[in-house]
Amino acid sequence: MRQRSTPQLSNFVWKGINCHGKRVSGRILAMTENDVRKKLSEQHIQVRKTKKYRISVFTRLFHRIRAKDITLLTRQLSTMLTTGVPLVQALKIIASHHSKVEMKLVLSLISQGVESGTPISKTLRNTSTYFDSLYIDLVKTGEQVGNLAGIFDRLATYREKSEELKSKVIKALIYPITVLLVALGVSYLMLTLVIPEFESMFSNLGAELPWFTQQVLKLSHAIQTYSLVIVFILILSFIVFRTVRQKSLAFRLKTSRFGLKCPVLGAVLTKAAIAKFSRTLATSFSSGIPILSGLKTTAKTAGIVYFEYAIDEVQNDIASGMPMHIAMRNTEAFPEMVLQMVMIGEESGKLDEMLNKIASIYELEVDNTVDNLGKILEPLLILFLGVVVGGLVIAMYLPIFNLMSVLG
Numbered sequence: 001m002r003q004r005s006t007p008q009l010s011n012f013v014w015k016g017i018n019c020h021g022k023r024v025s026g027r028i029l030a031m032t033e034n035d036v037r038k039k040l041s042e043q044h045i046q047v048r049k050t051k052k053y054r055i056s057v058f059t060r061l062f063h064r065i066r067a068k069d070i071t072l073l074t075r076q077l078s079t080m081l082t083t084g085v086p087l088v089q090a091l092k093i094i095a096s097h098h099s100k101v102e103m104k105l106v107l108s109l110i111s112q113g114v115e116s117g118t119p120i121s122k123t124l125r126n127t128s129t130y131f132d133s134l135y136i137d138l139v140k141t142g143e144q145v146g147n148l149a150g151i152f153d154r155l156a157t158y159r160e161k162s163e164e165l166k167s168k169v170i171k172a173l174i175y176p177i178t179v180l181l182v183a184l185g186v187s188y189l190m191l192t193l194v195i196p197e198f199e200s201m202f203s204n205l206g207a208e209l210p211w212f213t214q215q216v217l218k219l220s221h222a223i224q225t226y227s228l229v230i231v232f233i234l235i236l237s238f239i240v241f242r243t244v245r246q247k248s249l250a251f252r253l254k255t256s257r258f259g260l261k262c263p264v265l266g267a268v269l270t271k272a273a274i275a276k277f278s279r280t281l282a283t284s285f286s287s288g289i290p291i292l293s294g295l296k297t298t299a300k301t302a303g304i305v306y307f308e309y310a311i312d313e314v315q316n317d318i319a320s321g322m323p324m325h326i327a328m329r330n331t332e333a334f335p336e337m338v339l340q341m342v343m344i345g346e347e348s349g350k351l352d353e354m355l356n357k358i359a360s361i362y363e364l365e366v367d368n369t370v371d372n373l374g375k376i377l378e379p380l381l382i383l384f385l386g387v388v389v390g391g392l393v394i395a396m397y398l399p400i401f402n403l404m405s406v407l408g
Helices: 033-042 057-063 067-082 087-097 101-115 120-127 133-145 148-205 211-247 249-260 265-286 291-300 305-319 324-331 336-348 351-371 373-407
Strands: 010-017 023-030 046-053
Touching: 010 033, 023 033, 023 101, 033 046, 057 101, 067 087, 067 101, 067 148, 087 101, 101 120, 120 133, 133 148, 133 265, 133 291, 148 211, 148 265, 148 351, 148 373, 211 249, 211 373, 249 265, 249 305, 265 291, 265 305, 265 351, 291 305, 305 324, 324 336, 336 351, 351 373
Parallel strands: none
Antiparallel strands: 010 023, 010 046
């Protein structure tokens, strides 16, 4: 069955009559008009009229469901089910105490589906797009073996570790990107605001300017004259790049492989991808999902095209009877240590344990790399700033130095 998308949160203005026959009105945040009518019906209000309005961007962002909300929900369900709280009651308790209206409505739909006798895995699939295929497959397995509490605990642990890993990768990317953007911003301001002032001063000197200064002035003229054209070309290039990337698998693989080869950051992304692959496959395999199904789900959640393609190749080779470590070796995407540990896991019958160990090793490596990233990149970033910003400053002061030497 296809997973339907979650309706957008809207602001409904309603008018009705309460249980005392008095006219009442108000506003309520909800997904659909049916949700509004049901909620007011619980308050014994007979709705006569409703009108739908769009909500502000701030309100939408505040009530939007994020990955962390699903992780917290999973951990709360695990805790409550472990202590013996029935599933429907647990869902209602979490919904009643949640601050986000969108989350309250999604939980309400899930509890309604479970109350009507629909399995929770099917309800999750039909209710919202916030639950991915791995989540639903694991919950379905938990239903079949009668261990939903254990499955939710594994899911919560897996999601917590995945989010921690993702935050570390983002942390690794923020520093160099911020420095790059600041350097470009400062350079643009100098070329459009500062350098024109120097140019007017140089024109009064009447002397020939150094070659380097002349080139910088030409660049300043080009930036001032063609700024809009440059922005348009950049936007157009980005659109073309995205379009080609979406339509061409070969292009996606090339760009993905190129990104993984970038100094320092490429190594962080590679280690993070291997850690996520190992953790996801270990979680699904230890929960009773067959290895082929687990690999299929893992490929979808890999996040990097190069590894998605490699995992698909591994799945195809295993389906034809090839051992997993050989199939992984054929892709040339995994380090030798990973291959050796997977081989040991296969031979000893403890593949899930080995995969968890691989994930822990690479998560620790990502953590160490991110902690030392400032020390690694700082010399390169200083050199970059020195060349770009320092070069502009030197170009402007060269004529002054020349003039002083002549006067001296």
